[in-house]
Amino acid sequence: MDFHTPSSFEDASKLAAEATGLTRFLAGGTDVLVQMRSGTVLPDTLIDLKLIPGTQGITRTPDGGWRIGIAVSGARLGDHAELIADWPGVVEGMELVGSTQVQGRATLVGNLCNGSPAADSVPGLVAAQASVEITGLTGVRTVPVEDIPAGPGKTTLQPGDVISGILIPPRGEHAGDAYQRFTPRTEMDIAVAGCAISLRVDGDTISEARVAVGAVAPTVRLVPDAAAALIGSTLDDAAIDALVAAVRAACNPIDDKRGTAEFRTEVAGVLAKRVAKIAYGRAKGEAQ
Amino acid sequence: MPKDDIKEFRLVGTRPNRPDGLDKVTGRARYGADITAPGMLWGAVLRSPHAHAKILKIDTSKAEALSGVKAVVTRADFPTGLTGEEWNLQENTMAGEKALYDGHAIAAVAATSSLIAQEAVRLIKVDYEVLPHVTDVDDAIKPDAPVIREGAADASVPEGMPPNVVKYFEFGRGDMEAGFKDADLVMERSFKTEATHQGYIEPHACLGQLGADGKGEMWVCTQGQWFIRQMCSAVLGLNAAQLRVTPSEIGGGFGGKTTIFMEPLSLALSQKAGGRPVKIVMSRSEVLRATGPTASASMDVKIGMTKDGKLTAARAEFRMQGGAFPGAPVDMALYCSLAPYKIENVEHIGYDVLANRPKCAAYRAPGSPMGAFAVESLIDEMCRKLDLDPMEVRLKNAVREGDQASYGPTFGSIGLVEVLEATAKHPNLAVPLGPNQGRGVASGYWFNHNGETSVSMAISEDGTAQVSVGTPDIGGSRASIALMVAETLGIAYEDVRVNVVETGALGVNEPTHGSRATFATGKAATIAARAAIKEMCRRAANEWGIDEDAVEWVEGAAQPAGPNAGNYPPMSIKDIAKNMGATGGPISGHHESVPDGVGASFGCHVVDVEVDPETGLTKILRYLVVQDAGRAIHPSYVEGQYQGGAVQGIGWALNEEYVYGKDGRLQNPIFLDYRMPVASDLPMIDTMIVEVPNPGHPFGVRGVGETGITPPLPAIANAIQGATGLRMSHLPMTPTKVLAALKASQE
Numbered sequence A: 001m002d003f004h005t006p007s008s009f010e011d012a013s014k015l016a017a018e019a020t021g022l023t024r025f026l027a028g029g030t031d032v033l034v035q036m037r038s039g040t041v042l043p044d045t046l047i048d049l050k051l052i053p054g055t056q057g058i059t060r061t062p063d064g065g066w067r068i069g070i071a072v073s074g075a076r077l078g079d080h081a082e083l084i085a086d087w088p089g090v091v092e093g094m095e096l097v098g099s100t101q102v103q104g105r106a107t108l109v110g111n112l113c114n115g116s117p118a119a120d121s122v123p124g125l126v127a128a129q130a131s132v133e134i135t136g137l138t139g140v141r142t143v144p145v146e147d148i149p150a151g152p153g154k155t156t157l158q159p160g161d162v163i164s165g166i167l168i169p170p171r172g173e174h175a176g177d178a179y180q181r182f183t184p185r186t187e188m189d190i191a192v193a194g195c196a197i198s199l200r201v202d203g204d205t206i207s208e209a210r211v212a213v214g215a216v217a218p219t220v221r222l223v224p225d226a227a228a229a230l231i232g233s234t235l236d237d238a239a240i241d242a243l244v245a246a247v248r249a250a251c252n253p254i255d256d257k258r259g260t261a262e263f264r265t266e267v268a269g270v271l272a273k274r275v276a277k278i279a280y281g282r283a284k285g286e287a288q
Numbered sequence B: 001m002p003k004d005d006i007k008e009f010r011l012v013g014t015r016p017n018r019p020d021g022l023d024k025v026t027g028r029a030r031y032g033a034d035i036t037a038p039g040m041l042w043g044a045v046l047r048s049p050h051a052h053a054k055i056l057k058i059d060t061s062k063a064e065a066l067s068g069v070k071a072v073v074t075r076a077d078f079p080t081g082l083t084g085e086e087w088n089l090q091e092n093t094m095a096g097e098k099a100l101y102d103g104h105a106i107a108a109v110a111a112t113s114s115l116i117a118q119e120a121v122r123l124i125k126v127d128y129e130v131l132p133h134v135t136d137v138d139d140a141i142k143p144d145a146p147v148i149r150e151g152a153a154d155a156s157v158p159e160g161m162p163p164n165v166v167k168y169f170e171f172g173r174g175d176m177e178a179g180f181k182d183a184d185l186v187m188e189r190s191f192k193t194e195a196t197h198q199g200y201i202e203p204h205a206c207l208g209q210l211g212a213d214g215k216g217e218m219w220v221c222t223q224g225q226w227f228i229r230q231m232c233s234a235v236l237g238l239n240a241a242q243l244r245v246t247p248s249e250i251g252g253g254f255g256g257k258t259t260i261f262m263e264p265l266s267l268a269l270s271q272k273a274g275g276r277p278v279k280i281v282m283s284r285s286e287v288l289r290a291t292g293p294t295a296s297a298s299m300d301v302k303i304g305m306t307k308d309g310k311l312t313a314a315r316a317e318f319r320m321q322g323g324a325f326p327g328a329p330v331d332m333a334l335y336c337s338l339a340p341y342k343i344e345n346v347e348h349i350g351y352d353v354l355a356n357r358p359k360c361a362a363y364r365a366p367g368s369p370m371g372a373f374a375v376e377s378l379i380d381e382m383c384r385k386l387d388l389d390p391m392e393v394r395l396k397n398a399v400r401e402g403d404q405a406s407y408g409p410t411f412g413s414i415g416l417v418e419v420l421e422a423t424a425k426h427p428n429l430a431v432p433l434g435p436n437q438g439r440g441v442a443s444g445y446w447f448n449h450n451g452e453t454s455v456s457m458a459i460s461e462d463g464t465a466q467v468s469v470g471t472p473d474i475g476g477s478r479a480s481i482a483l484m485v486a487e488t489l490g491i492a493y494e495d496v497r498v499n500v501v502e503t504g505a506l507g508v509n510e511p512t513h514g515s516r517a518t519f520a521t522g523k524a525a526t527i528a529a530r531a532a533i534k535e536m537c538r539r540a541a542n543e544w545g546i547d548e549d550a551v552e553w554v555e556g557a558a559q560p561a562g563p564n565a566g567n568y569p570p571m572s573i574k575d576i577a578k579n580m581g582a583t584g585g586p587i588s589g590h591h592e593s594v595p596d597g598v599g600a601s602f603g604c605h606v607v608d609v610e611v612d613p614e615t616g617l618t619k620i621l622r623y624l625v626v627q628d629a630g631r632a633i634h635p636s637y638v639e640g641q642y643q644g645g646a647v648q649g650i651g652w653a654l655n656e657e658y659v660y661g662k663d664g665r666l667q668n669p670i671f672l673d674y675r676m677p678v679a680s681d682l683p684m685i686d687t688m689i690v691e692v693p694n695p696g697h698p699f700g701v702r703g704v705g706e707t708g709i710t711p712p713l714p715a716i717a718n719a720i721q722g723a724t725g726l727r728m729s730h731l732p733m734t735p736t737k738v739l740a741a742l743k744a745s746q747e
């Protein structure tokens, strides 16, 4: 196995493009190293990105949004008061990943690129309308987060593509987001269903909304019908019923040892209802 | 010792630091995988991906040709002609004609590194003829089920039973028909529990060395070094005395480390590799796929009760699969299931059934939790139907000293009534419940065990004492034994060191199982200490020139027994030890026996749960364990056992299970999907130690390790009925199952 520690994303991209066999980038390694240990993924080339300058930073962008370095751990996100004030839902998704030990290493980018339909931080990023900056052989481009996952363990990234940053838009006024997942245990478990909602209110009325679900389809899904059910409402019972129905309609889960398809679909609706209430409360400035 | 004689002790009942504590918190303690030796090789095992398959051909040539590979073994390298349980052990160690379950060992490799060994395993080519398989107990007992092994049934199985039934049990007493007639309510229900794993945090690990001369050494993580010696010797055709087995520290066992898995493979590989030591460390997936989980059970129970809660008759029919070999603990399940109750008319029927799963091993009170789940669930449901207090019904029917147990013998001193009375008074029972909350109670029972025990202790030159025991310390037994020996000798706890020793140092000891170490080893150590005291008294008597019987031992010193014996100042253990060379040589004490006087232990648990009606998730709000310890030598470790048992039971009740796919493969051989409870799932487990001393032990010990896993399964099911009105009869009670049941009940 070849192990590289490039000092720029361009070099990382080139190394990845030129490598033969199986290649993996190393961010926190909490997926990659575990897969190597269990023998399920034995890469021929491992490219550690953590030595590239700037990968540990959380910075405010000129437009008031955020740029998050690809090596920022869950623990660092969870320590960032300003980011949490803006995007509590994004941060709480990442903070659910693993345990204290795993939090010290695990990253948003790794969570996204590992391609698990159950990745806990991805619905929050999708609901937040976050995007990723990709450094590839043809230069740098920006792609919405929801366009990265392609199926379990698969992404739309091409050979030579490396994510060089995560971009979260400015939060703006009267807005809130939230994420919840369902697991049979309180931690160290994998989501059986997850839901993130980001919304904005005008007075009591929801003026913008994005709803994303996890673990109920081959990829994390944005559910426009669910957002439509919320927009224009005051989160009254009818809106909640419509939200729940739209979320359940968007579910296309598998039946497995972690939960039946019926259960996942049912619970995704329950989570949507609960998460909408939290996001709505946050948007209205009620302490949650 | 009479029940009411609660003696004051100097040390017994206190809570000093455990002697192994510092090593464990600093990482110095040496567990199985920490042992290395010069010239060591690494072993790896090829395992069957099929649940049931004929092995047509094993081609090891490519593996053997790989640089760094020093030995490859298959079943062809093992002696033939074994029978009975020895054959079972050998067959489970390495498959012969057939692979019998997903994970069954097919071949093993020793190489100069772990990576090379794993690579070599991938190079072994096996031709299989896949056979139809069966993993569920109710399917396996069908007359037309795939046959796991012809001729495996023993003499207990009547003519005409389905082919996978290998043992049959039937016993009882009284008049069942009359008993049910006397009842005002007769109910019958079927229950199922799934297989669970002990989940010890330390995977199996060993280092084995065996020369061409048949002399061998083994360092291993085990609950019983003599069992390892005897079983390895049998499987490999060795002379037992030539194999020396040293146990490591042990990171949990719960019964699962009382047998062999890959240990003989390391010895066979070592011998083939010219005697170089071979280390094998299992991965977690290997542990889950190929060690010894407990059985899964399918059970029918029928009970009769009068309006005022008197039990009139009970019938239990249990079917259990314990993998592809005989040995599911269906007998134990039957013995324990009705043990807390005085019932005139009882009938027990049991079937031990083969299935394509790993060979079950002991798991904490083997069988008892399943039986309790069935019986205690049904009794609870009947109490609810008749509007009776479940605690009062349990008390009304409780067995007492002198009663004949449901399974035959007459109970000696037992503490069930004391446990139930203490439970009923506990403040947890007075906490008001909110919406979607429920409270469940259940009792549980374990016999406890004695077993072959050999202990030596010796006085050091400075008057401190060392104790050599043969039972590995899994629950704090070194601390408890040190307390008992120090108490007996009249010296400080810190002046006693208890060593768990290798097979060459003592006579045969059974493993630490059956909750026996503090009872049996503790009793033997106390008797050994008394023997040393007798010798020290003799030395003093000689010194003083008085009769040996005229010397008594008081507070760590010999002294004349009264003024008539003579007027000499006490001779302390230090003085006697200092002069031992001049007064007759080393001073030691020894005891070996199968200690009699085992005291059974009853417990009662009370749990409060809240069920989320929208997701089916059960949250444990409060949990109380009350159990008779006889005497708590070191109360912290007794509480630890109570809490540990409860937590393992909570896992079994709510989420843990072996999930097999249609292909017969284990679907969840990792801790991510084999869902044991994590710390944040649990409240602090409340405990209350009841002490009804066991007259058969010098300090009253009963053994406390196992009873605690027995009540949680039904207690939680009972609490869920309280919270939801649902009677969940199939474990685990996952959110998926509870939500489906809630939906079905609303339709």
Ligand SMILES: Cc1cc2nc3c(=O)[nH]c(=O)nc-3n(C[C@H](O)[C@H](O)[C@H](O)COP(=O)(O)OP(=O)(O)OC[C@H]3O[C@@H](n4cnc5c(N)ncnc54)[C@H](O)[C@@H]3O)c2cc1C
Residues within 6 Å of the ligand: A023, A024, A025, A026, A027, A028, A029, A030, A031, A032, A033, A034, A049, A070, A096, A097, A098, A099, A102, A105, A106, A107, A108, A109, A110, A111, A112, A113, A114, A118, A119, A120, A121, A157, A161, A162, A163, A164, A188, A189, A190, A191
């Ligand atoms: C004990 C434990 C518990 C866990 N619990 C959870 C949980 O609750 N929820 C959850 O969602 N996950 C969980 N995980 C999975 C894992 O921790 C997360 O997916 C984590 O976010 C991965 O981040 P990482 O930085 O460690 O990724 P890595 O392992 O470093 O990489 C993961 C993948 O991302 C790719 N990659 C990394 N960086 C880049 C980049 N810049 N550009 C392109 N591709 C890249 C790698 O090639 C690899 O395929 C758990 C893992 C463990 C070990």
